[in-house]
Amino acid sequence: MPDATTNASLGLSPRDAGPAVGEIDERLFVASVGKAMKVLETFDKTTASLSLSDIAIRTGLGRSASQRFIYTLERLGYLDRDEQTKRYTLAKKVFRFAQSVVSSNTALDAAYPAMRDLAERTRETISWVEVDRADIVIITTIASTHISSINLPVGTRFPALSSSSGQVLLGHSAPAHIEKVWNASHESVPGRTRAKDAAEMMRILEAVKAEGFAVTEKNMEQGSISVSAAVHDRAGRAVGAINLSTLTTRFERPAAIRDLAPLVAAAAARATETLSA
Known part of the structure; x- marks a missing residue:
């Protein structure tokens, strides 16, 4: 790869x-x-x-x-x-390019109220994320109010297939597209996802799609948990993801799935309803 x-x-x-x-x-x-x-x-x-x-x-x-x-x-x-x-x-x-990407983003506009409410309820870092080829990109972020938190500046990129936001967005893609993304992905993706090939990666994405959210862990300066759910437009296309990032000192994986994933999924559903109205 x-x-x-x-x-x-x-x-x-x-x-x-x-x-x-x-x-x-x-x-x-x-x-x-x-x-x-x-x-x-x-x-x-x-x-x-x-x-x-x-x-x-x-x-x-x-x-x-x-x-x-x-x-x-x-x-x-x-x-x-x-x-x-x-x-x-x-x-x-x-900065003209970044301003254009954000100011003309109707999906982000529709999702922002739900993101703001999610940030107020959880006090965690909330981001709007989109796919760019084999990566995901942070388009905007609402910072956590915790003293110790995850910092995700606008423009931050991660390999899509091993990121929770990338998984919920690519879970709606055709197998042929997933294979292309797999072939273009960073060499860390197989180790992070434990997928040996594109077919196995597709099965992981199908499970994420059925679940309605994705949860991944990262080892940054501190251990972190990332929870994401996709937002869909009127045509049913996954146009972006709402992501919540927190530290494992506050939420280990089981707690994140139990307590945070339903909130993120609800925020994404609300944004989808607004965007589709």
């Missing part, structure tokens, strides 16, 4: 363009755009500032090509350059 992080867009052809789920039409694929996006994607929460050499190494584009893309992105306003250190950071202009 390929690593969705390290295999993304390191080369110059569509075949190396990252963990896309589905075939790429080489006649339509613009390689230069893929390279430019790879430069932007090099920046993350652990590498907020990078030198030209850093970018060239991380992207695999070479120093000369990286310099041209960096200059272009800086002139367009998507990168900032520190004149003293000669290092680059993402510019504020990139």
